[in-house]
Amino acid sequence: MAGVLRSVNNALAVLESFSVERPEIGVTELSQTLGLGKSTVHRLLTSLAARGYVRKNPETDRYCLGFKAFEVGSLAAGRGAIRDIAAPFLRSLMLAAKETVHLGVLDEWEVVYIDKIESDHPFQMYSRVGRRAPLHCTALGKSLVAWEPDDWIERFLRRRLRSYTPSTLTEPADLRRELAKIRTARYALDGEEFALGLKCVAAPLFDHSRRVVASLGIAGPAVRLSNDRLPRLAALVRESAAAASRALGGEVPV
Amino acid sequence: MAGVLRSVNNALAVLESFSVERPEIGVTELSQTLGLGKSTVHRLLTSLAARGYVRKNPETDRYCLGFKAFEVGSLAAGRGAIRDIAAPFLRSLMLAAKETVHLGVLDEWEVVYIDKIESDHPFQMYSRVGRRAPLHCTALGKSLVAWEPDDWIERFLRRRLRSYTPSTLTEPADLRRELAKIRTARYALDGEEFALGLKCVAAPLFDHSRRVVASLGIAGPAVRLSNDRLPRLAALVRESAAAASRALGGEVPV
DNA sequence: CGCTACTGTTCCGCAATACAGAACGCCATT
DNA sequence: AATGGCGTTCTGTATTGCGGAACAGTAGCG
Numbered sequence: 208m209a210g211v212l213r214s215v216n217n218a219l220a221v222l223e224s225f226s227v228e229r230p231e232i233g234v235t236e237l238s239q240t241l242g243l244g245k246s247t248v249h250r251l252l253t254s255l256a257a258r259g260y261v262r263k264n265p266e267t268d269r270y271c272l273g274f275k276a277f278e279v280g281s282l283a284a285g286r287g288a289i290r291d292i293a294a295p296f297l298r299s300l301m302l303a304a305k306e307t308v309h310l311g312v313l314d315e316w317e318v319v320y321i322d323k324i325e326s327d328h329p330f331q332m333y334s335r336v337g338r339r340a341p342l343h344c345t346a347l348g349k350s351l352v353a354w355e356p357d358d359w360i361e362r363f364l365r366r367r368l369r370s371y372t373p374s375t376l377t378e379p380a381d382l383r384r385e386l387a388k389i390r391t392a393r394y395a396l397d398g399e400e401f402a403l404g405l406k407c408v409a410a411p412l413f414d415h416s417r418r419v420v421a422s423l424g425i426a427g428p429a430v431r432l433s434n435d436r437l438p439r440l441a442a443l444v445r446e447s448a449a450a451a452s453r454a455l456g457g458e459v460p461v
Numbered sequence: 462m463a464g465v466l467r468s469v470n471n472a473l474a475v476l477e478s479f480s481v482e483r484p485e486i487g488v489t490e491l492s493q494t495l496g497l498g499k500s501t502v503h504r505l506l507t508s509l510a511a512r513g514y515v516r517k518n519p520e521t522d523r524y525c526l527g528f529k530a531f532e533v534g535s536l537a538a539g540r541g542a543i544r545d546i547a548a549p550f551l552r553s554l555m556l557a558a559k560e561t562v563h564l565g566v567l568d569e570w571e572v573v574y575i576d577k578i579e580s581d582h583p584f585q586m587y588s589r590v591g592r593r594a595p596l597h598c599t600a601l602g603k604s605l606v607a608w609e610p611d612d613w614i615e616r617f618l619r620r621r622l623r624s625y626t627p628s629t630l631t632e633p634a635d636l637r638r639e640l641a642k643i644r645t646a647r648y649a650l651d652g653e654e655f656a657l658g659l660k661c662v663a664a665p666l667f668d669h670s671r672r673v674v675a676s677l678g679i680a681g682p683a684v685r686l687s688n689d690r691l692p693r694l695a696a697l698v699r700e701s702a703a704a705a706s707r708a709l710g711g712e713v714p715v
Numbered sequence: 716c717g718c719t720a721c722t723g724t725t726c727c728g729c730a731a732t733a734c735a736g737a738a739c740g741c742c743a744t745t
Numbered sequence: 746a747a748t749g750g751c752g753t754t755c756t757g758t759a760t761t762g763c764g765g766a767a768c769a770g771t772a773g774c775g
Contacts, residue, residue, distance in 0.1 A: 212468055212507075215505065216512070218469040219512045223533065225536055227536065251469065254470055259569065272533065272537035275477075276530070276534045277538040280538075281531075282530075298552075319531065325548065339532075
């Protein structure tokens with residue numbers, strides 16, 4: 208890897224080794240996972256711990272992520288404070304729709320969930336703030352892609368797009384049509400394209416430069432997001448996205 | 462610094478150079494700020510960018526934080542998913558109190574805001590998720606400290622505690638009395654101890670091992686959190702914290 | 716247009732740093 | 746007591762990360 212500092216790369220790989228399934232990891236396990244010597248891993252952890260990115264559990268002598276990662280990460284999600292500005296609109300959308308709602312942004316050919324408010328339903332889409340999802344088969348993703356520049360969209364359509372369900376669109380011609388529909392309708396629908404039984408509707412947020420900077424979406428089980436309910440939800444999500452766009456100094460283009 | 466890898470330390474210092482005031486920074490500026498050569502900084506940025514922790518704005522050739530930091534940071538805030546479990550209680554507390562509410566946790570002698578839901582009031586406490594505040598003069602902080610082990614509290618009280626307002630308690634004897642009051646009342650009050658004009662009430666969240674793992678708080682201007690309103694807010698915050706504790710498998714100790 | 720100033724990027728020699736292996740200290744199990 | 750496993754410390758050395766210089770590009774000015 209040209210120009211990449213190996214020790215920095217290793218340190219970041221350490222950070223990325225932690226997960227929901229593995230919140231706490233020991234030196235030896237990290238050593239095996241990363242293919243580095245134990246003393247190397249120990250030094251990396253010591254360096255990360257010195258600034259609060261990881262912390263050691265004194266009872267188990269294992270390490271977990273520290274709050275410094277959260278602090279820096281919160282700044283990254285700020286991104287011109289989109290998240291803060293959109294929060295009240297996300298909230299009122301959840302209250303109106305009575306379903307879980309998400310705020311997502313485009314990053315490296317994927318959508319990243321940067322906020323989420325869960326409904327009170329016991330049965331709902333599993334998602335995690337900070338996680339990613341594909342662009343081509345999620346409502347959030349499609350409503351982010353639809354307003355990208357044509358050359359970007361063509362580059363995107365040239366990538367291998369994975370099929371998740373029989374409904375997933377992977378052919379460029381199909382997706383071009385879908386994106387055109389989204390631009391006309393001003394919202395996107397995921398009809399079990401990403402996961403069977405899961406439907407979402409989403410609409411884009413525009414900022415002052417008329418660019419889509421995020422997307423708001425309603426997600427839930429297909430049994431609840433039924434065909435007679437979807438037009439109402441689409442209208443809600445469009446209204447919330449338009450209101451959030453105005454708060455961002457933008458307008459939905461006519 | 463013994464045992465700390467210099468290049469890793471430098472990379473983390475780069476990450477911490479970004480702020481709300483400076484979301485985008487150039488190589489030369491970072492070089493001056495950090496006291497490192499430009500090519501060193503460039504290499505650090507390249508390494509961080511390779512894994513998505515920073516990204517380069519191609520229009521300005523300057524760098525900003527990338528979403529990888531957010532992804533890793535979101536895991537750090539997960540912390541046994543306290544944040545997710547507490548979210549609905551935080552929300553209903555905001556709706557009941559009609560003031561901004563926070564969720565905070567103890568880290569390195571400070572409270573870290575890990576969640577926040579703002580009220581619709583145009584005038585409210587300024588805070589940011591991911592930021593820190595002192596323990597001894599905030600309601601969130603005090604309600605976290607009050608249930609720590611005695612030896613920890615004594616160590617804490619031996620630290621130099623800064624005075625922010627004429628109301629700030631900094632003397633160990635004063636703070637011991639205050640913490641005892643909090644344990645009896647089961648909530649903490651910040652009566653303009655951190656900032657003039659700002660009041661907060663907060664109550665602790667207990668988990669299944671009877672330890673305080675977070676704290677819920679209501680914050681607002683003193684003009685709104687008036688003395689006749691505070692008992693009601695204290696009751697609300699206690700109820701919400703108790704309910705969130707139960708969701709965490711804990712109980713408020715009697 | 717040429718010059719200056721400033722930026723981010725690339726190149727290169729070399730000293731310092733990061734590396735891995737071995738040893739150590741501690742704990743739990745047999 | 747011996748063994749096994751862990752995290753931590755130590756050490757020699759190869760390699761890596763460093764800074765300075767040069768480069769490439771852009772903007773502003775006379």
